[in-house]
Amino acid sequence: MAKVLYITANPRREEASFSLTVGRHFLEAYKAVSPADEVVELDLYRLPIPLIDADIVNGWDALQQGAAFPSLIEDARRKIAALGQLTDQFSSADKYIFVTPMWNLGLPPMMKAYLDAVVIPDKTYRYTPQGPIGLLEGRKGIHINARGRVYDGDLARLEFGDSYMKTIMRFVGVQMLDSIVVQGTILEQGGAEELKRLAFGQCEEAVRILATA
Numbered sequence: 001m002a003k004v005l006y007i008t009a010n011p012r013r014e015e016a017s018f019s020l021t022v023g024r025h026f027l028e029a030y031k032a033v034s035p036a037d038e039v040v041e042l043d044l045y046r047l048p049i050p051l052i053d054a055d056i057v058n059g060w061d062a063l064q065q066g067a068a069f070p071s072l073i074e075d076a077r078r079k080i081a082a083l084g085q086l087t088d089q090f091s092s093a094d095k096y097i098f099v100t101p102m103w104n105l106g107l108p109p110m111m112k113a114y115l116d117a118v119v120i121p122d123k124t125y126r127y128t129p130q131g132p133i134g135l136l137e138g139r140k141g142i143h144i145n146a147r148g149r150v151y152d153g154d155l156a157r158l159e160f161g162d163s164y165m166k167t168i169m170r171f172v173g174v175q176m177l178d179s180i181v182v183q184g185t186i187l188e189q190g191g192a193e194e195l196k197r198l199a200f201g202q203c204e205e206a207v208r209i210l211a212t213a
Helices: 018-033 054-064 074-092 109-118 153-158 162-172 192-212
Strands: 003-008 038-043 095-101 125-128 131-134 140-147 175-183
Touching (some): 003 074, 018 038, 018 095, 018 140, 018 175, 054 074, 074 109, 095 162, 140 162, 162 175, 175 192
Parallel strands (some): 003 038, 095 140, 140 175
16 A cells, blocks of 8 residues: 655645646546555645744754754744654655646745755755765656646746656655646637546556556
């Protein structure tokens, strides 16, 4: 039995979102073929994710200098503990399904905040004399990403969401098996239902890949 984190970052209602609609289709298809797996859903717009601020940075610095955790100010203790819980949950999973729209060429801010919360030295990666190494080897992931325009050809160089997800996951040792990309959602070429139909078709093979990984 695998533990799967289904991680979404979109404040829209599911039925009003291309990424969330496709993500839900993918998840239900995955559950059908892997019913024994444990699935934990994380809606990042409903999850309190501490931003890495002065309290956290100063608390980390104090801990590195030998301070005891109880000696930190209350806000630092609370925020660092919350980060630790998110990191532990992320590290304990076997598979990840990330679901995002493209915003301003990249990822929504809550997804970036979440990734900052779980990409932590000596937790999910480690520095070595040869460079950083990921500590999550063997984990697998899928990214479902909806984009308003079609980012192919010359426009591909402006895409920083899916490319960042692949890079940061590789950094911590997670193998991203596939990306399901729904493009042209504001253009609705062929209609919204046709875009969803094409994306659902992509889901079939991606579900099989993740289920057997």
